[in-house]
Amino acid sequence: MSAALDTGSAGPLLEVEHLTMRFGGLVAIDNVSFDAADREITAIIGPNGAGKTTVFNCLTGFYKPTEGRLALDRGGRPYLLERMEGHDIAHHAGVARTFQNVRLFGNMSVLENLLVAQHNTLMRASGYSVLGLFGVPSYRKAEREAIDLARFWLDRVNLTARADEPASSLPYGDQRRLEIARSMCTRPCLMCLDEPAAGLNPRESADLNRLITDIRDEHGIGILLIEHDMSVVMQISDHIIVLDYGRKISDGTPEQVRNDPAVIRAYLGEEEDEELPPEVAADVAADAAKSGPAGGEGA
Ligand SMILES: Nc1ncnc2c1ncn2[C@@H]1O[C@H](COP(=O)(O)OP(=O)(O)OP(=O)(O)O)[C@@H](O)[C@H]1O
Numbered sequence: 384m385s386a387a388l389d390t391g392s393a394g395p396l397l398e399v400e401h402l403t404m405r406f407g408g409l410v411a412i413d414n415v416s417f418d419a420a421d422r423e424i425t426a427i428i429g430p431n432g433a434g435k436t437t438v439f440n441c442l443t444g445f446y447k448p449t450e451g452r453l454a455l456d457r458g459g460r461p462y463l464l465e466r467m468e469g470h471d472i473a474h475h476a477g478v479a480r481t482f483q484n485v486r487l488f489g490n491m492s493v494l495e496n497l498l499v500a501q502h503n504t505l506m507r508a509s510g511y512s513v514l515g516l517f518g519v520p521s522y523r524k525a526e527r528e529a530i531d532l533a534r535f536w537l538d539r540v541n542l543t544a545r546a547d548e549p550a551s552s553l554p555y556g557d558q559r560r561l562e563i564a565r566s567m568c569t570r571p572c573l574m575c576l577d578e579p580a581a582g583l584n585p586r587e588s589a590d591l592n593r594l595i596t597d598i599r600d601e602h603g604i605g606i607l608l609i610e611h612d613m614s615v616v617m618q619i620s621d622h623i624i625v626l627d628y629g630r631k632i633s634d635g636t637p638e639q640v641r642n643d644p645a646v647i648r649a650y651l652g653e654e655e656d657e658e659l660p661p662e663v664a665a666d667v668a669a670d671a672a673k674s675g676p677a678g679g680e681g682a
């Protein structure tokens with residue numbers, strides 16, 4: 384079951400090599416390769432149906448890839464995710480995710496949602512038996528640590544005051560942040576966020592961006608981010624992968640990707656220029672005016 388190998392190396396956190404996922408005749412991902420680094424936000428962008436969520440589903444064991452190698456290096460311990468079951472990927476390799484549509488335990492309290500996320504750690508401490516019920520010291524210690532971690536993340540996402548309320552009673556934006564807190568309670572080395580800002584208002588979205596960049600900076604983990612809002616992507620990503628019809632069409636810094644004609648074509652289509660929203664049209668015009676191999680400024 385454990386796909387941990389024995390060679391330590393200083394490569395990227397995640398190496399995706401020649402990933403292909405077919406559903407019958409449909410090729411949802413077609414020979415995609417990319418790296419994602421520790422302490423970086425790697426955005427995966429692309430039009431609807433491009434295969435973004437499918438990449439996450441392969442990385443987290445929801446789907447077994449048709450082909451490809453998904454190598455994760457957790458602090459010098461390599462894992463081959465394509466050979467592992469989903470629960471081992473979460474608990475041993477340390478890959479956490481959130482979903483395109485919020486998935487919380489709605490009837491449980493906010494705090495309980497964060498404790499359930501640590502179920503595996505607690506089970507281990509209980510010796511996988513009822514010993515935990517009898518207050519074995521190691522279990523009590525693990526339980527205290529689980530509560531401390533949950534409280535830390537509750538505070539971090541400003542939900543301490545609502546700890547005892549059912550998760551389903553939270554406003555949508557709070558549920559989104561609770562999901563992130565829940566995945567952080569599993570102490571991941573790689574967190575996969577599938578459109579975390581979907582449905583948020585601009586202010587909630589700005590708060591969320593700060594939370595995501597703080598997690599990268601303070602907790603030193605790698606973040607894979609699927610996001611449709613280009614202003615967010617360009618602002619907070621360190622590295623961007625662009626998919627279109629299951630293929631990788633661009634890979635680079637925000638600056639490189641923004642100026643890549645293949646990306647502009649995929650997003651805008653070749654004959655639809657007159658229908659561009661004004662701010663996008665202005666960007667395209669500015670990019671075309673530069674038309675050098677590399678642009679010069681940030682943000
Ligand atoms: N379980 C499945 N069975 C069959 N087809 C699937 C399955 N999962 C995904 N697909 C197909 O794979 C393609 C990629 O889907 P995916 O959900 O990865 O796209 P996406 O880039 O996340 O799109 P969106 O931006 O709309 O969320 C789509 O054509 C989708 O219909």
Ligand SMILES: [Mg+2]
Pocket residue numbers: 435436437483
């Ligand atoms: Mg998706």
